Amino acid sequence: MPYDPTIAGVVFDFDGTLTQPGALDFPAMRKEIGCPHDGDILVHLRNLPASQQARAETIIQAMEMTAAERSVPNEGAETVIRELRKRGVKLAILTRNSRAAFDCALKRFSRISAADFAIILTRDEARRDKPHPDGVVQAAVEMGVPCDKIVVVGDFSYDIEAGHAAGAATAFLPPLPSATTRIAPTVRLTRLNQLLDVFF
Ligand SMILES: [Mg+2]
Incomplete structure (x- = not known):
């Protein structure tokens, strides 16, 4: 080395x-917001139509907080x-x-x-x-x-x-x-x- x-x-x-x-479940996050399995979750989030963005952001933030707590x-x-x-x-x-x-x-x-x-x-x-x-x-x-x-x-x-x-x-x-x-x-x-x- x-x-x-x-x-x-x-x-x-x-x-x-x-x-x-293992605390953050990225496959589950992608599934919840319809992001392709090899997609960048944050990029997907930002490219969503405005009408879907707030809901998707709320989902991701909730999953992140649950993971953070454990x-x-x-x-x-x-x-x-x-x-x-x-x-x-x-x-x-x-x-x-x-x-x-x-x-x-x-x-x-x-x-x-x-x-x-x-x-x-x-x-x-x-x-x-x-x-x-x-x-x-x-x-x-x-x-x-x-x-x-x-x-x-x-x-x-x-x-x-x-x-x-x-x-x-x-x-x-x-x-x-x-x-x-x-x-x-x-x-x-x-x-x-x-x-x-x-x-x-
Ligand atoms: Mg990491």
Whole structure:
């Protein structure tokens, strides 16, 4: 595995990365709003006719809140964040989830808080959602770390695509051993705490 001691910032995806995977049921969300099985839920939502949009948004938000209420910190997530903070690494969160659901899920953590992150970008704040690189670039500016000194960590292809497009290193934490990404990640993790050995 590569070792890059110059990495000075980490942009974490939230759901399925800092929380245990499986809380958000994406297939069920797609079915509820008539989004194709491989479609981007947020893009589908925004392209719906105005008459259907409010209802679909309400459904998605309700499903996100239910998932947030039963979110559980991922194995090693709190320890990794505490250790990175101790080492002076800048941290950010970039999520396609809503701010309300994120705030709710963060309450399920006991050893980390919003204050551990230079910036938290949900879809309510990010300019364009992943897989666009905008949020990664925005996080880099807030952290004061150039994109090529950042690693983007996530459990889905969009995380890796966004990081790659921004010029950052990427670490993929697959929810299942068979999971793949459209663009190859810099590293593939089996556990979150491997980050500490690979990049720092
Ligand atoms: Mg995720």
